[in-house]
Amino acid sequence: MSVAxxxxxxxxxxxxxxxxxxxxxxxxxxxxxxxxxxxxxxxxAGPEPGGGFxxxxxxxxxxxxxAPGEGFDVRVDGRPLHLMRRSGGGYLTPVDHYxxxxxxxxxxxxxxxxxxSAQLALGAHHGVRP
Amino acid sequence: xxxxxxxxxxxxxxxxxxxxxxxxxxxRSGRYDDFVxxxxxxxxADGDDDLRVAHMAPSFLPWHRQYLLEFExxxxxxxxxxxxxxxxxxxxxxxxASLWGEDFMGGNGRRGDHQVMTGPFAYDRGxxxxxxGVTESLFLTRxxxxxxxxxxxxxxxxxxxxxxxxxYDSAPWDSTSRTGFRNALEGWTRAAGNARWxxxxxxxxxxxxxxxxxxxxxxxxxxxxHSFIDLVWSRWQRKNPKAAYLPATPPPPGSAQYRRVVARNxxxxxxxxxxxxxxxHHRIYRYA
Numbered sequence: 001m002s003v004a005x006x007x008x009x010x011x012x013x014x015x016x017x018x019x020x021x022x023x024x025x026x027x028x029x030x031x032x033x034x035x036x037x038x039x040x041x042x043x044x045a046g047p048e049p050g051g052g053f054x055x056x057x058x059x060x061x062x063x064x065x066x067a068p069g070e071g072f073d074v075r076v077d078g079r080p081l082h083l084m085r086r087s088g089g090g091y092l093t094p095v096d097h098y099x100x101x102x103x104x105x106x107x108x109x110x111x112x113x114x115x116x117s118a119q120l121a122l123g124a125h126h127g128v129r130p
Numbered sequence: 131x132x133x134x135x136x137x138x139x140x141x142x143x144x145x146x147x148x149x150x151x152x153x154x155x156x157x158r159s160g161r162y163d164d165f166v167x168x169x170x171x172x173x174x175a176d177g178d179d180d181l182r183v184a185h186m187a188p189s190f191l192p193w194h195r196q197y198l199l200e201f202e203x204x205x206x207x208x209x210x211x212x213x214x215x216x217x218x219x220x221x222x223x224x225x226x227a228s229l230w231g232e233d234f235m236g237g238n239g240r241r242g243d244h245q246v247m248t249g250p251f252a253y254d255r256g257x258x259x260x261x262x263g264v265t266e267s268l269f270l271t272r273x274x275x276x277x278x279x280x281x282x283x284x285x286x287x288x289x290x291x292x293x294x295x296x297x298y299d300s301a302p303w304d305s306t307s308r309t310g311f312r313n314a315l316e317g318w319t320r321a322a323g324n325a326r327w328x329x330x331x332x333x334x335x336x337x338x339x340x341x342x343x344x345x346x347x348x349x350x351x352x353x354x355x356h357s358f359i360d361l362v363w364s365r366w367q368r369k370n371p372k373a374a375y376l377p378a379t380p381p382p383p384g385s386a387q388y389r390r391v392v393a394r395n396x397x398x399x400x401x402x403x404x405x406x407x408x409x410x411h412h413r414i415y416r417y418a
Contacts (some may be wrong), residue, residue: 085177087186087304092175094264094344098317098331100305113278114342116243118265 053105060112064104072104079120081111095120135361136418138215138229138354139222146234149215150250152208153350154257161204166262166347168197168400173344176304181390183399186305188298188376189392190316191363192405194356196398199414201353213415216357219333220286225274235351237272244271244339251350264343271339272349281324284332292329293366298376303391311366311373315359330359361417367409375405 051072054063060076064083067073072091074081083104084092090100091107095114101107141149156162169184172193176186183193198214205212222229230237236249246269251258253269260268275281292314299310305318317331327335333355334341341349367373375394381387392398394406 084175087176087302088306090177094170094173096342097173097344097346098334098342099326114338115265118243118267121263121266 051104053108057109057112060115062105062108062112064108074104074108076108076112076115076120079122081108081120083107132413133213133415134418135213135357135415136215138217138234139227140418141215143233145215146231148209148212149205150234152205152212154250155208156204157258163262165197165201165204166345169347170262170344172399176306176390179390181392181399182304183392185316186318187391188303188312189398189405190312191359192375192403192408193398193401195360195363195408195411196401196403198353198356198360199408199411200401202415214353214357216361216417217351217354218358219283219336219355220289223283223285229351229354235354236270238274239270239272239339243267243269244273246270246272246339260340260345260348263340263345263348270349272341273338275336276338279324281327281332281336283336284329288332289329289362293362293369296370296373298373300376301387303377303381303387310376311363311370315362330355360411364411364417375409 050066052065056062061078063075065073070085072083074083074093082094084094086092086100090102091104092098092100093107093111095111096107101110136145153162156165172184174180174182174185176182183189184197187193202212202214205214217229225238229235230249232249234249236246236251239246246252247254251270253259258270260270292311295309295311295314297310299312300307305313305316306320307313307318315329317328319326319328334346337349337351337355339349340346341352346352377391378394380389380393380396381391392405395404397404
């Protein structure tokens with residue numbers, strides 16, 4: 001999957017934020033092709049520095065990047081997954097709302113476990129179709 | 131006139147039919163989905179800085195008491211004989227319980243996509259499309275007992291660990307509160323594996339599917355679950371008459387929970403009532 005593909009599916013208001021995030025990745029390397037390698041890691045590649053991740057998990061493309069502030073930007077097949085933080089550490093998502101996980105990656109994988117073949121809703125507020 | 135909330139296992143066939151009929155009418159008119167939206171909107175987690183009223187907070191119990199009251203009011207505007215029954219999950223703790231009958235909540239989801247195929251809320255019946263959801267899926271889902279990592283419903287013994295608490299809640303007034311009735315009943319822990327699931331939270335996990343998510347209200351069993359949570363709180367209040375809602379006063383400026391939790395005499399958005407005002411429900415309803 002190319003970098004452009006998930007970007008094209010992003011919400012307009014998220015696009016600017018994400019472009020700048022991917023731009024950071026691009027500048028860390030010498031060219032676009034290398035940036036592609038950096039953001040498309042094989043399944044089981046595990047967490048990146050800073051808690052970011054980009055992998056295939058149970059057939060779904062999951063990506064996570066630290067976002068401005070203390071937030072975290074998570075996608076499943078390019079679609080935003082709202083990540084909430086728990087007091088004292090830990091993360092939860094609107095798919096799996098009654099427990100928390102130690103890392104954004106663990107919370108995202110748990111959400112995929114529950115999603116099965118379902119696609120996240122686009123245009124979601126608090127992670128839910130309005 | 132004080133009305134009675136009954137154990138769902140004691141409802142007559144006519145009472146089951148009337149409850150389902152009123153719920154379906156609220157769905158048809160769009161009012162049901164307004165309740166789903168309210169629950170989604172007021173779920174804030176305690177690692178973020180917002181005011182928390184519905185979960186991970188002392189007002190978990192009074193907020194849901196008022197929420198159920200408003201839902202019940204809506205049901206009774208459709209059929210004045212209907213009340214919200216309760217599901218005692220320490221007793222009716224298997225998929226074979228009459229709760230999951232074809233004339234009531236319907237059964238488990240099927241293998242694969244976990245779609246509920248039986249009962250009034252099955253998608254194919256045409257009365258229960260999911261319009262406010264985390265995913266694009268339009269059907270109700272359940273996954274009883276989470277076969278991928280099997281779990282049972284909370285036992286009476288597990289519940290008694292919560293009801294043995296003698297203080298309503300404790301600092302830091304969130305999901306990490308180590309003592310107090312509220313968090314023991316809500317069910318947040320630091321444990322690993324299936325032990326991390328307690329009481330209220332564990333029931334959401336056991337039903338699975340949409341009940342596990344932010345839009346859990348899409349499963350009508352949500353109301354029966356929370357009716358029982360409210361009953362447990364009501365009985366705990368009677369047993370501990372001096373254990374009022376805490377915190378009594380708002381956390382002071384500069385403290386970690388300043389403006390993040392509701393004190394005894396502060397309103398619980400979006401409702402205008404305070405925890406103190408819903409502490410006694412006996413002039414409105416009682417439990418059989």
